[in-house]
Amino acid sequence: MTKVFGSQSAVDGLDMRVPTGSVYGFLGPNGSGKTTTIRMLLGLVTPTAGDHDVLGHHMPDGLTTALHRVGSLIEGPAFHAHLSGLANLRRLDAADARSDAATSEQRIDSALDRVGLKPAANKRFRAYSLGMKQRLAIAAALLAPRDLLVLDEPTNGLDPQGTREVRHLVGSLAADGITVLISSHLLAEIQQICSHIGVMRAGRLVAQGSIEELRSTQTAQLTVHTPDPGPAADVLTRHGLDQVRVDGEIVTAAPGDVLPEDISAALARAGVRLRRFAIDRPSLEDLYVSLTGEGFEVRG
Ligand SMILES: Nc1ncnc2c1ncn2[C@@H]1O[C@H](COP(=O)(O)OP(=O)(O)OP(=O)(O)O)[C@@H](O)[C@H]1O
Numbered sequence: 001m002t003k004v005f006g007s008q009s010a011v012d013g014l015d016m017r018v019p020t021g022s023v024y025g026f027l028g029p030n031g032s033g034k035t036t037t038i039r040m041l042l043g044l045v046t047p048t049a050g051d052h053d054v055l056g057h058h059m060p061d062g063l064t065t066a067l068h069r070v071g072s073l074i075e076g077p078a079f080h081a082h083l084s085g086l087a088n089l090r091r092l093d094a095a096d097a098r099s100d101a102a103t104s105e106q107r108i109d110s111a112l113d114r115v116g117l118k119p120a121a122n123k124r125f126r127a128y129s130l131g132m133k134q135r136l137a138i139a140a141a142l143l144a145p146r147d148l149l150v151l152d153e154p155t156n157g158l159d160p161q162g163t164r165e166v167r168h169l170v171g172s173l174a175a176d177g178i179t180v181l182i183s184s185h186l187l188a189e190i191q192q193i194c195s196h197i198g199v200m201r202a203g204r205l206v207a208q209g210s211i212e213e214l215r216s217t218q219t220a221q222l223t224v225h226t227p228d229p230g231p232a233a234d235v236l237t238r239h240g241l242d243q244v245r246v247d248g249e250i251v252t253a254a255p256g257d258v259l260p261e262d263i264s265a266a267l268a269r270a271g272v273r274l275r276r277f278a279i280d281r282p283s284l285e286d287l288y289v290s291l292t293g294e295g296f297e298v299r300g
Helices: 034-041 063-067 085-095 101-114 130-141 160-175 187-193 211-216 229-238 260-269 284-292
Strands: 003-005 008-011 023-027 070-073 148-152 179-184 196-201 204-210 221-225 242-247 250-254 276-280
Touching: 003 034, 008 034, 023 034, 023 160, 023 187, 034 148, 034 179, 070 130, 085 101, 085 130, 101 130, 130 148, 130 160, 148 160, 160 179, 160 187, 179 187, 187 284, 196 211, 196 284, 204 211, 204 284, 211 284, 221 229, 221 260, 229 242, 229 250, 229 260, 260 276
Parallel strands: 023 179, 023 196, 070 148, 148 179
Antiparallel strands: 003 008, 196 204, 221 250, 221 276, 242 250
16 A cells, blocks of 8 residues: 655555454554555545555455454544543444444453553543543444454553553454554664564565564574684585684574584584673664664663
């Protein structure tokens, strides 16, 4: 899908797949096109080009069929500060033409229970912590049964405790089988709960896949600390390792398919003395930084 606003391209040729049952972390710096993409997915913005399916329904024809199985948190519902969480949910539920008044109390109760807000149900919204406010917003998205939950930056502005609350909640919803699409500009905040990740940069999806797939695209690096760097480099080159480099007593190389145990045995046979032998794979953090140029923001 593509979305152009005036002369500005917000989303450019996006080809995105959110597998059923996944928690898909939709990552990218501010302004990279995440919200625009989510708004297109939910039929709130018409794409300039391209089309998409939601829960197996081609959009926009399947809008009414598919979207009542989709809960979303985009800008967040408008809550009344002086009303309790419970009263706020009652108002929202009553305003939904599709909701069945006969089951309203039961659905509200289970939504509050789901997000752990039952004990605070009668507290005024303005007395809620930021994490509680965000959990209430997610409860609002859960007033009807959902197959897919779309959360746009649900941890934005939350303190570490609020972030943990939201993360924990999303993890438990996913464990119940709800597919979750969750956007964030901070990989560290959502990495633990995601099974899949898509990375946006300047309107383009620059990487997408399961965490394992993305990790495996990262080239591992062998690092050897040794007082015998010359012989060590010779052994590594003879064993077919690429990019063998010597820097003082540190030798690095790309091990490729050569097994660590074969490398260490070969070094031992050649009499190379080792102070340290390690094979490291760059973290997802490194991948994210290299794809987006974004620094890793440490919070709290
Ligand atoms: N309605 C609009 N009219 C004009 N430009 C827009 C509109 N909506 C978004 N844009 C532009 O499109 C680009 C992508 O914005 P978008 O909000 O989708 O990014 P984002 O990744 O969600 O960022 P953020 O996390 O800041 O919301 C930005 O440059 C933004 O200014």
